[in-house]
Amino acid sequence: MTVDQLRTAVSGPVVAPGDSEWDAARRFHTGVGAPVVIVRASSVDDVRAALRIAVSDREDVMIRSGGHSAWGAVPGGVTIDISALNSIRVDGDLVHVGGGATWGAIATELATHGLGLSSGDTASVGVGGLTLGGGIGLMVRAWGLAADQLVGAQLVTADGDVLEVSPRSHPDLFWALRGGGGNFGVVTRFDFRAHALPAVAFAHLGIDGDARPVLRALRDLLADAPRELTATFSDVPAMDPNMPAGATIAAVWAGPDEAGLRAALAPLVALDGVHEIEAAVRPYRQILLEVPEADPDVPMPGFVGGNTLLDQLDDDAIERLVAFRQARPASVVLLRSLGGAYADVAQDDSPFPAREATWFAMAGAFDVPGMLDDTSRADAEAAWAAIEERGSGCYGNFTPSTDPSWVARMFSAETLARLARIKREWDPGNVFCRNHNVVPAEA
Structure with missing residues (x-):
């Protein structure tokens, strides 16, 4: 070439x-x-x-x-x-988004129309990677995955052909795009059905002391909370510059109902060790994280752990997650509530795994030179494996490894076989392999 x-x-x-x-x-x-x-x-x-x-x-x-x-x-x-293909056009509640647009730009534009989409947490994340991998966003209980809001796409195939893909046009390919990753072509335009969203109510709670009783209360609260509420628990070390150190809960209400959010969170705020850091109504764009670009002179540390989708956040899972963090100063634990609109989608309607899961869980130790040796690294791997075996599949967008074995952990055998058949039809030469790769099925 x-x-x-x-x-x-x-x-x-x-x-x-x-x-x-x-x-x-x-x-x-x-x-x-x-x-x-x-x-x-x-x-x-x-x-x-x-x-x-x-x-x-x-x-x-x-x-x-x-x-x-x-x-x-x-x-x-x-x-x-394709970052220059970043146009955003709104037609009623239908939003046409270029494949190179970022979620921060999308949120900014949609706000001028009183609309919103459930997206990733970070403003600079691209619409393409997040959506094709599913997209567990800040309002996943209200509106489902980013991919659940997708109604059509323009895709360039490995042959250079341009297709309009929808539930009526190339329906198998449309199914694959809603969580099967970037295996099937280049999506140059995404078409989403947006939702009315004048603003969001947002609350940030701090946790002092033992997180176990707080997590049990959070789990019980979310079991029957209004679907407008999505909550995220995180416990991060001081080494992470993007989030305050320690254990916190971030809660987002899909709409400007601060009173509704406060009422829903009242059982948590009443607990010993929980305090309100802030609660306010904001434009959705303002709650998206601003993550600085990596410094090329400071290599990113390794990550020993993973993520999984838990059917239930039972007491044993809480104990294992909290213990993982307590045993490793340079580690992180994150939980996000699911259910609601996420569970409205039948399992067979998209490749994304575990629609019956009620929580997304992630834990990992940062493999910083001098902080982990072979023994402690193996111990962290074993501790994570004991958590992961309780789940049903993992979320590819939160899997930093390029190890091809992760694909089998992301999808059921039946789903992976269907994806492989679709891959064989549209990319038999596996041109699009720089991803969590689905290998084309044999003819």
Whole structure:
């Protein structure tokens, strides 16, 4: 493959090693990549042309929008950066979003129309990766996954063809896009059904002392709470610059009903050791996190742990999660409530696992040099495995590993087989393999 071919075929910038822009272009949000070449697509036609050349030269392809994926660090291949395809157009409650848009920009634009979508937690995360992986957002109980709000998409296939995909047009492919990852093509436009959202009520609670009784109370509260309420528990060390250290609960009410939020949280606030840090009505955009880009001179630490979807947050699961954090100063635990609209979607209606789960759980120790040795690393792996075995599948978007074995943990055998059959139809050469890869089924 020649850079000259790409520069002739596409209208957007093509950046290669040796170019003055190379070092800046190969940086992505969470690291520094080393692809063969980077194509900064300025149009759908640029995506098509770049794909055809990459396929002709038998190059793997990685699609970059927000740039939060760990796959950006895998060397080689052609990176097609679609961040310039970031248009946002609102037509009633139908929102057409370019595949390179970020959730912060989407929230900002939708606010001018009194609308909202349940998205990721971070403003700079791209719409593409989050949606294709499912998308457990801050209002998942109110409106389901980001993928549950999807009603259509424009997709460029490995052959360079442009498809309009919906429940009526290529329904199997549409099913695969709602949680099957970026295995099936480049989504250059997402069509979402938005919801009325003038603002959100948000509360932040601090926890002093033992988190166990608070988590039990939070679990019981969410068992029959209004679906407008989604709650997130986190316990993080001081080393994380993006969140205050210690144990906290963030609660989001899908709407400006601060009184309703306070009433729902009253049993928690009444507990010993729980205090209110803040409670207010805000634009949705203001509660999205602002996460700084990775410093290329400071490598990201490893992560020993994982995530899972729990049918029930029982006392034993709470004990194991709290104990995991207490035993490891440089570790993190996160829980997010599910149920509500998330559970309204039948299991067979999307590839996303565990629709009966009521909680998403994540725990991991940061593998900082000098803090973990082989024994403590193995101990953390065993402690996490004991938690994961209680769950039903994992959430790929929160899996920083590029180990291909994770795919079998993300989907049931039946779902993975169906995805593999669809993959065989639309990408038999596995061009789109820089992801949690679904290998095409054998013919």
